[in-house]
Amino acid sequence: MSETQGNEQRRLRIVEMVSRQGFLTMEALAHHFGVTVQTIRRDVNTLATEGRLSRYRGGAGLASSIENMEYHRRQVVNLAAKQGIAHEVASDVPDHSSLFINIGTTTEQAARALLAHRDLQVITNNLNVARILSENPNFSIVMAGGKVRNRDGAVTGQPTVRTFEQYRADIGIIGISGIDLDGGLFDFDLDEVLCAQAIIRNSRRVFLLADGSKFGRPALVKVGNITEISALYTDAPPPEPIGAMLEQAGIVVRISA
Template structure:
């Protein structure tokens, strides 16, 4: 069999495995019987499908990932709290003393905001309601809250007023949140208006840092993407896919993995 034929056969087998999983067939042995290969081959196939983000592994088998569903701010705040705290600790080293930073909406950026309250003197431009309420307590922190429309789930400000304000400012570092970081497509969000406000923030910054826990790295079923630029930095945690981290680095993106 030629290499091209072998690749087609592998893709066809992978597609068949995904269909079987969707139909409720689970367990390595059962899957191996249905597609006509060995159990060890199925395990390798499942591992690859997991790396590609098409499935999630379970004990003894796998399941197909659901399509992306945007969570509310409160629900997101309950997830991966230790990872977000570790990311915030690592990102703190990238905050310039006495500088000006943009801080995105979202719970990982809020974890960084908690560390910036006593970090002044510092100017923080933010589109996150919770971050602004927290940072205004800092005696030496100047807070600029963007105008715009409030997204009900993320509590982030978007729209022409938000981007117009950003276009009048410059910042030393833009700290961006993300619903996904895909090495192929970039930073993913549910809506184009969210990716656009991030794109404008990035264009006004000397440095760009994306804060994303390991669950965010990899393919996702999102509609709007902001391509990553070489020399941007992604700060993530130790649960991140090794393959995704290596791909990002190969494309020139700096990746810092927090403990």
Template sequence: MTPSKRQLDILKNVRFNGFCTTSALADTLEVSMETIRRNVNSLVAEGLLEKVHGGVSLPESIPEPSFSRRLAEDKEAKQQIAALVAAQIRNGESLFLDNSSTTAYVAMALSEHKNLFIVTNSASIANILVSRNGNRVFLAGGELREHDAGAFGPEALEFVSRFELDHAILSASAVHCEKGFMVNHLCEAVFSQTLISHSQQTIMALDQSKFDKMAPVKQCDFSQINQFVTNNAPLDPLREAIKLGDCDLLTAEQQTFSQ
């Protein structure tokens, strides 16, 4: 699901207050109770809100693994993917990099590239590429998340929206043949959509452990991705969904399937 503006406003109010009654949401957003109930029910169905006695709250969150732990998971697959992504980037090009562990490996694989123009919301990735081979590195601001040093607030969104770049390099928490690419947090999906809309080409870097899995929030459709880079080719029906989305598939075996 890609939340509507009204649903984003509901989530913002619940996040700020910790708990909201439907009547308070209706008053704050100046809409009918029926409109609030309909939107709240959709958000509950997607796992983004939880009904409690008298109103709604955010669901209990599962702590995210640390960034260093995520770097250690499926390390070889991520390194293979990173090498393939880096091979698509030419010296002097401009790119967005999100704050995933896979894109951190992409940043490492770009260590020999020269004169890159890089925009990221990851302090870790910025640190990898800054002061190297004439690169220019721009870091989105705002509050950094504790577990991965990524910025996702309004300041970060406003900052990245100033740029129009050659590539957006993203990763995801899951990919499913019917749902597309998914992430664990709404702010990550909104950030990804912003990067997609401000780039000429979008590359999704994702290892096979995420295949045929589900996550709470829809990130993007297959049709929004120009190239899907992974370590092993998925099987049908996921592979067929990629094909129908007109998305090129590049695997670690260096076989490109032009859909």
């Protein structure tokens, strides 16, 4: 295992431990992992920047479950991981497919990775995805109606849900804000969640895109359960409880290099 992979595995364990206990001191974490307090402090700073934990004086606690980080920060956090995930998912999407693509910076990277495909039909509630895919003149794009969220180009609301309910797509490509250790899928906004649920209901297969920062990350509104998806695309092995659940359900896991 490389040093980078080892650091990420330790950070995943830190998130898991804090999720269970609510708060842990830097000293307790350093003792548990047999590393210096300075190493743990760097880990916690990274996790806080990625929105996975909150840093407090002397320790780490749960991240906010009611507020996502700003869109411009989400665009750059874990960008290389998101691009690797996007490449993996694009390789599993056949030409001449119909797709739902929802809101999120990882799904936007997936849209870029799909530009070399042929004859895709895409229904989306993400203005950024529609703009990216419009660069390929052979794609057919349906932009779901609804209320535009100015900060990130998301379109949500009952008109959006009704648009999704009018279609049955080959593949639904969705992002998520958090995956609980019990397999629950969570996001921060109810209107956004209702759109994601409509995509899950109306997709023959569901591809979930989630970099390692999403494992154990808290969010308020439940989308569903990880057993409802067909494949998980990520950049890190899921924590043991989630990995066991995926294996038992026979769900494909694709880990980008």
